[in-house]
Amino acid sequence: MAETSKLKSGPSKGPERLAVVRGEQSSPAPYLRLPTGMRDHAPAAASARRRIVDGLLATFERGGFARVVTPAFEYEEVLALGLGDAARAATFRFVEPSSGEVVALRPDITPQIARLIATRYRDELGPVRLCYEGTVVRLERGARGQRELMQAGVELAGVAGADGDVEAIALAVDALAAVGLRRPTIDLGHLGLAREVLSSLALPDAALGEARRCIAKHDGAGLSEVLKQAGGARGAIEFARLLPELSGAPRVLDDARSQAPNGGIKRALAELAAIVAVLDSRKLDARLHVDLGEVRGFDYYTGVRFQAFVPGAASAVLQGGRYDDLLARYGRPSPAVGFAVDVDAVVGALESSAGAAPASKRKPRGRNKS
């Protein structure tokens, strides 16, 4: 009776260790540890998470977004279609034993929703509005040292330009308000603009990467140094030099437009200005902050990119943007915009504000540029 005797003597790998544990029961067994970045959530945190996810999903559903669930892992080759280099490098992969094929734990749910829209919603003529919640895992340790992150988010396919962007940003603000985070700072950037500026510099690849890093860090001096190698049009180089400074209240858009060197950059600035104007007219309960030096999220974003910051959370509680090329990678070209809420960051912000002065009295925290 193999199983019974195994039960009595302990699992095959562990009998010596079990003996040790049984022999020293006064303190927790040191080997009962978790992998780096993985954690248990005790009752208070677990309940807070669930309440927040419920509040977010209820808001998404009221906004017309239908909830879907995608699997924890899928074929690496399918998932990778929708991942950029950084996300692909952060992906846990393993060989699926029954097929011998490589599968990957999702580091991001957006590519899965794109796949779903490209398959189940392939023949849908109008806009597709989907929402989700779930955990993602990433090799890199993110904010709070975590590698398993709980996210809740939406994807809106089929609504191009400012209409879709405004719908997504307004829903983001509503959803945060629904879980108790009122008047967030919404940081607006534009990946199309950053890409346009960088590509007009005629810089070698290595220098281009360095230029991006300098812009992301708001390092004007470092950027000026890199730009000495630039061979593009003088106006584009001068505009690039300004990027680290073009950050602040939406009026920086006016400064930027007066100095925009070409049509592509002007169009991106006009798009941002249109979004700001509509959000203003809707009296969105948020502070708008424009950062034209926003160069993160190159992986799939193509247009506006937005993040929400609140007091008590060091990193963004919500990130999103427009990704008009992603669905085409899955064979169903369509404009799309979406965002994901970092649920644990929201838990942290709420805990912090519960133990501190009213949120409205406090200054928003700085952003961690990477």
Place this chain on the structure above:
Amino acid sequence: MAETSKLKSGPSKGPERLAVVRGEQSSPAPYLRLPTGMRDHAPAAASARRRIVDGLLATFERGGFARVVTPAFEYEEVLALGLGDAARAATFRFVEPSSGEVVALRPDITPQIARLIATRYRDELGPVRLCYEGTVVRLERGARGQRELMQAGVELAGVAGADGDVEAIALAVDALAAVGLRRPTIDLGHLGLAREVLSSLALPDAALGEARRCIAKHDGAGLSEVLKQAGGARGAIEFARLLPELSGAPRVLDDARSQAPNGGIKRALAELAAIVAVLDSRKLDARLHVDLGEVRGFDYYTGVRFQAFVPGAASAVLQGGRYDDLLARYGRPSPAVGFAVDVDAVVGALESSAGAAPASKRKPRGRNKS
């Protein structure tokens, strides 16, 4: 600008395939498939799942069970302490790249809760009541061909014997009622009894396995054949021969007690009878069914084992039992009992009853013995 050019030409692995997909957009790309057993859940199913999980957790919390969240994977060696041979064989393992150590996707959440009780709740003197929801993944293809299963369950540590068993079973019935599954059939077995009977047969290991299979399949003829090799006491062998028949309304316990060959078996039968008596006195809204031939779940169950069946679901919608040895494997000996609800089986049962005659008019479906 490496990332931008990658965006334009498609991911490194896929440009030829992308070209193919873009060339034939009339049908979904055939390679956008999911690994065997993994699936997406469309809005109706996703909402139903969420509603059910919410209803279950609300019932668990009203019953005094605090919700915790455990990670999707952890060190294989830690998880395996709480897994039997079958569950270990069904576990997805991979090497965690940053540490080079083997981690495992959880095939079962109970060992994680046991680890949590052995660490965070180590110094708790009274009973510990925890509940959870989450997905597990298993290599074997389970009911409905799924390998990623959504579960919601409870674990009650520190309440020994019938008191704990009755609390768990009554909560199970309440939880199912809360999500619309009234008057389930509760199938009661006793792993301690089966183990006691089997170990008293003096059968070689291979024949013992065969005897278990025959009992599980209610195959009396096959069992008689195997028992010819048995060298144990005549009374024990005769009692073993009866096991496939000792299944039905709780009065089979009386038949069994009259023929019980030894004290261990009598004690197990008395335990079951005590549980049935208390459940009867509480007017539990369920049909009780006793199956003394219940020999599945050898992995960690030690005493009563229960399953809930409802019309419209071919397999159990809920499984649980007493596992008094499991916590000791994590260094904190304590009696414990718990159960997990198969959320997708509940979704299926509710869908089936919504499209059929009222549940009370239908006969419960047969059980799939493995």
